[in-house]
Amino acid sequence: xxxxxxxxxxxxxxxxxxxxxxxxxxxxxxxxxxxxxxxxxxxxxxxxxxxxxxxxxxxxxxxxxxxxxxxxxxxxxxxxxxxxxxxxxxxxxxxxxxxxxxxxxxxxxxxxxxxxxxxxxxxxxxxxxxxxxxxxxxxxxxxxxxxxxxxxxxxxxxxxxxxxxxxxxxxxxxxxxxxxxxxxxxxxxxxxxxxxxxxxxxxxxxxxxxxxxxxxxxxxxxxxxxxxxxxxxxxxxxxxxxxxxxxxxxxxxxxxxxxxxxxxxxxxxxxxxxxxxxxxxxxxxxxxxxxxxxxxxxxxxxxxxxxxxxxxxxxxxxxxxxxxxxxxxxxxxxxxxxxxxxxxxxxxxxxxxxxxxxxxxxxxxxxxxxxxxxxxxxxxxxxxxxxxxxxxxxxxxxxxxxxxxxxxxxxxxxxxxxxxxxxxxxxxxxxxxxxxxxxxxxxxxxxxxxxxxxxxxxxxxxxxxxxxxxxxxxxxxxxxxxxxxxxxxxxxxxxxxxxxxxxxxxxxxxxxxxxxxxxxxxxxx
Ligand code: CU
Numbered sequence: 001x002x003x004x005x006x007x008x009x010x011x012x013x014x015x016x017x018x019x020x021x022x023x024x025x026x027x028x029x030x031x032x033x034x035x036x037x038x039x040x041x042x043x044x045x046x047x048x049x050x051x052x053x054x055x056x057x058x059x060x061x062x063x064x065x066x067x068x069x070x071x072x073x074x075x076x077x078x079x080x081x082x083x084x085x086x087x088x089x090x091x092x093x094x095x096x097x098x099x100x101x102x103x104x105x106x107x108x109x110x111x112x113x114x115x116x117x118x119x120x121x122x123x124x125x126x127x128x129x130x131x132x133x134x135x136x137x138x139x140x141x142x143x144x145x146x147x148x149x150x151x152x153x154x155x156x157x158x159x160x161x162x163x164x165x166x167x168x169x170x171x172x173x174x175x176x177x178x179x180x181x182x183x184x185x186x187x188x189x190x191x192x193x194x195x196x197x198x199x200x201x202x203x204x205x206x207x208x209x210x211x212x213x214x215x216x217x218x219x220x221x222x223x224x225x226x227x228x229x230x231x232x233x234x235x236x237x238x239x240x241x242x243x244x245x246x247x248x249x250x251x252x253x254x255x256x257x258x259x260x261x262x263x264x265x266x267x268x269x270x271x272x273x274x275x276x277x278x279x280x281x282x283x284x285x286x287x288x289x290x291x292x293x294x295x296x297x298x299x300x301x302x303x304x305x306x307x308x309x310x311x312x313x314x315x316x317x318x319x320x321x322x323x324x325x326x327x328x329x330x331x332x333x334x335x336x337x338x339x340x341x342x343x344x345x346x347x348x349x350x351x352x353x354x355x356x357x358x359x360x361x362x363x364x365x366x367x368x369x370x371x372x373x374x375x376x377x378x379x380x381x382x383x384x385x386x387x388x389x390x391x392x393x394x395x396x397x398x399x400x401x402x403x404x405x406x407x408x409x410x411x412x413x414x415x416x417x418x419x420x421x422x423x424x425x426x427x428x429x430x431x432x433x434x435x436x437x438x439x440x441x442x443x444x445x446x447x448x449x450x451x452x453x454x455x456x457x458x459x460x461x462x463x464x465x466x467x468x469x470x471x472x473x474x475x476x477x478x479x480x481x482x483x484x485x486x487x488x489x490x491x492x493x494x495x496x497x498x499x500x501x502x503x504x505x506x507x508x509x510x511x512x513x514x515x516x517x518x519x520x521x522x523x524x525x
Contacts, residue, residue: 036088040089046081053074060463072137084166090204112175113176119169120165123162130158140152141451175209197262206293246301246304275342280335288328292324292328295324302371332361363395381451395433411494417491425483
């Protein structure tokens with residue numbers, strides 16, 4: 001009896017309850033959960049920015065907000081969505097799934113994992129706080145291009161500080177992920193037997209470690225230009241504002257792959273499960289992911305065709321960029337080949353995964369259009385670009401985040417979610433997404449520039465459609481929130497393998513998973 005009591009006391013000591021459970025968390029599942037909720041909160045903040053700026057663009061001539069504040073809205077929307085919403089969501093997936101899928105007891109550095117997460121709320125607070133300082137929030141675009149970013153008020157300093165903190169968080173998270181994957185796999189799980197989600201995150205983590213310090217360098221130079229008398233980006237002092245763009249995009253282009261590679265991984269888990277077939281072309285998927293990552297370092301100046309670079313430079317960056325279509329095409333064809341003649345069913349995760357392939361591929365195709373220097377010079381800074389990257393980041397990253405959430409929610413909560421509500425969420429999201437962003441292609445082709453608070457009459461109709469649909473898109477996400485809450489609170493008990501998939505690696509643990517992570521190592525054939 002006393003042994004039982006002692007054991008119980010140990011247990012109570014090991015697992016703090018209430019707020020301590022979260023603040024002191026070293027458990028990868030709790031930390032994963034916090035990342036995912038943090039990300040959801042940031043989606044709401046970034047979404048509010050987006051809806052406010054869409055409201056301003058509802059009709060020509062409206063003046064709901066002043067133009068300077070409008071610039072803050074577009075800037076903060078980008079910063080919050082990229083660094084606060086999409087990246088932490090994928091790190092949340094990494095925390096939950098990597099130890100489970102490779103058979104590790106937890107992440108390699110559990111306390112650093114805690115620190116990585118808890119850096120994010122202060123960083124997000126600094127970003128939001130910047131709205132309330134004189135001069136307002138950063139308003140130089142999410143790229144914070146010099147020289148405008150050098151001249152802005154103190155809100156920019158808060159933004160720079162926030163980016164530094166989020167960068168440190170990302171680097172630590174990535175070191176944790178690389179170390180866990182390379183050192184803590186179950187016996188027998190060689191690199192080429194890892195689930196594809198693990199491969200994509202391993203490659204993503206290397207990208208993050210490589211480029212986050214470059215961003216840190218760029219914004220530190222910005223900071224010293226602003227306050228300490230340096231002239232890195234000041235032409236009058238012998239510097240060069242275009243150099244800022246080079247440094248920023250050397251980070252920025254790999255960054256957009258950081259935002260999509262884990263999405264590829266999630267989709268590569270879901271498509272085989274709901275097709276009841278093994279993933280087609282596993283090793284070509286691994287090599288394609290690695291090729292995309294390597295190529296992402298040599299294409300950055302495709303964002304800079306209008307800066308007056310030599311034609312030879314334009315040609316190099318144009319062809320290098322087009323080359324990325326090859327491994328990306330390999331991935332799309334492999335997903336299609338996996339589905340080919342499979343015994344497919346279309347539960348919500350599969351709907352989002354198939355939706356991802358269709359709509360993300362559209363974003364990839366407009367990317368090829370924009371890679372061509374002569375076309376890009378026409379389309380630069382128009383709504384065509386806005387349409388392009390929202391097809392990659394909303395229909396790409398966000399759809400995969402939804403797909404993965406529905407896919408693993410039974411594992412995470414022990415309950416099945418409401419399938420009807422999940423499907424409703426998918427169709428509303430798909431329809432409103434396309435209604436919001438498809439017209440922007442036409443606006444861009446017709447010459448409407450982005451980042452302006454107003455526009456001439458000729459652009460009125462498509463903008464009205466986009467604004468109404470953006471609100472529909474935003475409201476549809478309440479369905480998602482309702483599904484999650486309902487699933488956490490109850491629902492049918494999830495089976496060990498709720499999807500009856502062909503490869504059950506991520507379902508080798510009993511569902512719901514017991515509190516403190518790892519039970520039995522998965523057996524790898
Ligand atoms: Cu790029």
